[in-house]
Amino acid sequence: MKALHFGAGNIGRGFIGKLLADAGIAVTFADVNETVISALQQRGEYQVKVVGEQCTLEPVSKVTAVNSSSAEVVDCVAESDLVTTAVGPTVLNIIAKTIAQGIEKRLLAGVTQPMNIIACENMVRGTSQLKAEVLKHLPQALHAQTELLIGFVDSAVDRIVPPAEAGESDPLAVTVETFSEWIVDQTQFKGNIPDIKGMECTDNLMAFVERKLFTLNTGHLITAYLGVMAGHETIKDAIEDPAIRADVKAAMQESGEVLIRRYQFDPTAHAAYIEKILGRFANPYLRDEVDRVGRQPIRKLSPQDRLIKPLNGTLEYQLPNSHLIKGIAAAFHYQNDDDPQAVELQAMFKEKGFCDTLAHYSELNSSDEVVKLAEQAYLALK
Structure with a gap:
């Protein structure tokens, strides 16, 4: 299973990207930060410092990255089974065009396997808002097919992920708290719901x-x-x-x-x-x-x-x-x-x-x- 995650910042790497990778999903991060992109491409892994009553270092492996402003990212959208985001509400509308281009390429290539998109943002029904923006960039002729094959799944996310500690030189260093909660609206998925430990399903999001x-x-x-x-x-x-x-x-x-x-x-x-x-x-x-x-x-x-x-x-x-x-x-x-x-x-x-x-x-x-x-x-x- 392939996932494209928009946003290789602390929340992306320390929370959602980690859960996806831990579930055995091949994760590609999309971001504009060339330093972070290069480090992910070169290493293919990083460590997450998880802090609570104790501090532990947990490895995240088999990941890569792509520049979200490149043409390549459209192909990544088209080829993914799951697209997630942790970019912030203001950037969500910006990436909508890229996601639309990827969906268009996927559908025109005749792919009938469902794909699901989950915006993991600090906002109410963020994925529904993203969907509205994506549809603006999709040809009207593809709207019915999009409704049939592309799931836009709303979610609620909760994990405190502070900025990097002062003096930290590793661009991939990230610290998170032990507690995490990622709850998704199970009624909005297309096809099978992926089995991801730490992602909880509900019909009352x-x-x-x-x-x-x-x-x-x-x-x-x-x-x-x-x-x-x-x-x-x-x-x-x-x-x-x-x-x-x-x-x-x-x-x-x-x-x-x-x-x-x-x-x-x-x-x-x-x-x-x-x-x-x-x-x-x-x-x-x-x-x-x-x-x-x-x-x-x-x-x-x-x-x-x-x-x-x-x-x-x-x-x-x-x-x-x-x-x-x-x-x-x-x-x-x-x-x-x-x-x-x-x-x-x-x-x-x-x-x-x-x-x-x-x-x-x-x-x-x-x-x-x-x-x-x-x-x-x-x-x-x-």
Whole structure:
């Protein structure tokens, strides 16, 4: 079985690519980083440092790489049984054209064996969004055949993979936490579902997508923003600050109540899940900087993302939300001159004020009580 994985960064190599290779699948990474591509081509293997209660080095072998901007990558798409991605939401639309070209070449060559595509991104129904972009680049005459033979499988992914440690010279070095979760929508596959240890199938994906979004992502981001304000450099330092931990846990409990109402999650089991997440944030072997986690605040303030979506859930079910509101307010204190979204957010905030800026990005109404409460929380944090 052949797989093409777009994105040879830390998540690609340390998480999805590793699971595929561990399952005996021949993995080709597609990326634009020539240093990483060359190292993968020359070595055909790398090691992943897995850290938890213990540190272990786990080998990943029989892999190669291709430049994702080359003509060769189209052939790789056409010849693959499985295409996966870990490129980030903004790059997903860019690679859609390449994937479409590969599908077109495959179908015109008369290949009738199904192929499945899974976007492994920090976004809700990312593969469905990728599919919409791919179809724009495919001739209309091939759409019916694509629906028949190409599976676009949505997934939820969860593993903390920090940037390379300072001073690390090996371009393939990667560190990951022990915990990982890759859940896929089994109803969307075409043909047989591949047997990949660590890939779990479900027919109720949204429950797991929102559990991760409302817990790991929400808690991670609020830890980062409150950590920045308190002068902490890392997520570990921030979550070990008792005041921040209390706020983050309370915010996750607020978002958790939405999940319990919406999906009938067991309250005791979900409380244990929250504690597990808090423990992961405090992993002493993971140096995850608050500035990295806090990046792209505009995307994270959008209606379907980790701050506003759980907030809207609390409004839907008339649940407490003061700590989620505090997290949203903290986003407006995040300043990072190296992050275009942070710069844009602060510029609009300066020009239009808190309520109009939050309303613009979150699609809440600027006159809503919850927006005014967020502004009050911002001023209280100040």
